[in-house]
Amino acid sequence: MALKRNIGGSQRVKYSILEQCFTDGRKAVSTSYVTIDIDAVIKARIGRKKPPLKVLWARYLRTEATGTQRHYQYERFCQLVAEQVQQRNLTSPIAHEPGHTMQVDWAGTKMQIVDPIIGRATKVSIFVATLPYSGLLFAYGYLDEKLGSWCDAHRRAFEHAQGVAQVIIPDNASTASNTVSRYENVREVNQSYSVFLEHYQTAAVPTEPYRPQHKGNVESGVQLVTNWIIHYLDDQRFESMDDLNDAGAERVEWLNERTPFRGEPRSRRQWFASG
Structure with a gap:
């Protein structure tokens, strides 16, 4: 016990010396944190063009701290x-x-x-298809975004997946659907596109603009294709569509x-094979 008391006394001497060296109170541990504007963060995360949480955290770090307040990591x-x-029930898994x-x-x-x-140089549009369950990706380039290219891309995507999905969800592409009314935010499938899909015994259901989570998988797929195919290959010169x-x-x-x-x-391919 005497040994412990000696160690404790030694520690107190050290703290006393530190207090004399640093008189600005820096040794004090603050338990107070700068408040997060949760409403602003959630509002920013709702919609099509939502910034990542890391950007919102960086904005939060600009919030001025008072006294001994600290920012959350x-x-x-x-x-x-x-x-x-979760508490506000703002999202649910699909x-x-x-x-x-x-x-x-x-x-x-x-x-x-x-x-x-x-x-x-001639611009090339890239078609992207994703299977939400497995995350399997498909991408192919075309010289235009007309109906012929759109349908051919679907055929290739079906072949790549070795099958046809029960439902096709186009992300409101004008190739696939038309606006029903200028006063309503609703779209209907183009007749030619609908006939094409009937041949494959499937149907298209355009995503609902006010329910962006229903198209999250293809948006994620487009981002992956943009980063790891389009940008990755940007320094290469292609002389033909085949190349x-x-x-x-x-x-x-x-x-x-x-x-x-x-x-x-496990990979997307392995998820797909196990499905």
Whole structure:
């Protein structure tokens, strides 16, 4: 016991010396944190163009602290936001079934091919399809976004998946659907597109603009294709559509075989095979 008392006394001497060296109170541990504007964070996360949480956390760090207040670290910031989202019942998981749904869209960023003789560049649109259950991706390039290219892309996506999904969800692409009324935010499937899908014994259901979570999988797929195919191959020169699509196909397979995925040591392809 005497030994413990001696150690305690020694520690108190050290703290006393530190207090004499630093008189600004920096040794004090604050238990007060700068308040997070949860309403502003949630509002920013609702909608199509939502910033990532890391950006919102960086904005939060700009909030002025008073006295001994501290800012939450990023991990704790995310936890607190997630708790509020759950408490307010603002989101719910969407359960996907194998083979039920395929989501499709055009990527917003284009690629290009360059004529080897005259050097003229031509823009190339990239079609993206995803299977929500497995996350399996498909991408293919076209010189336009007309109905013929749209339908051909679907055919190739079906072949890539070795089957046809029960429901196709286009992300309100004008190729697939028309606005019913200028006064209503509702769209209907184009007749030609509908007939094409009937041939494959499936149907299209355009996503609802006010329920963006229903198209989240294809938006994520488009982002992956944009980053890891379109941007990744941007420094390469393609002289033909075949060259471009061959290179794109290699990157698609790389994405589908990449692990880990969803926190598990298996790939999109393995999720697909087990579905």
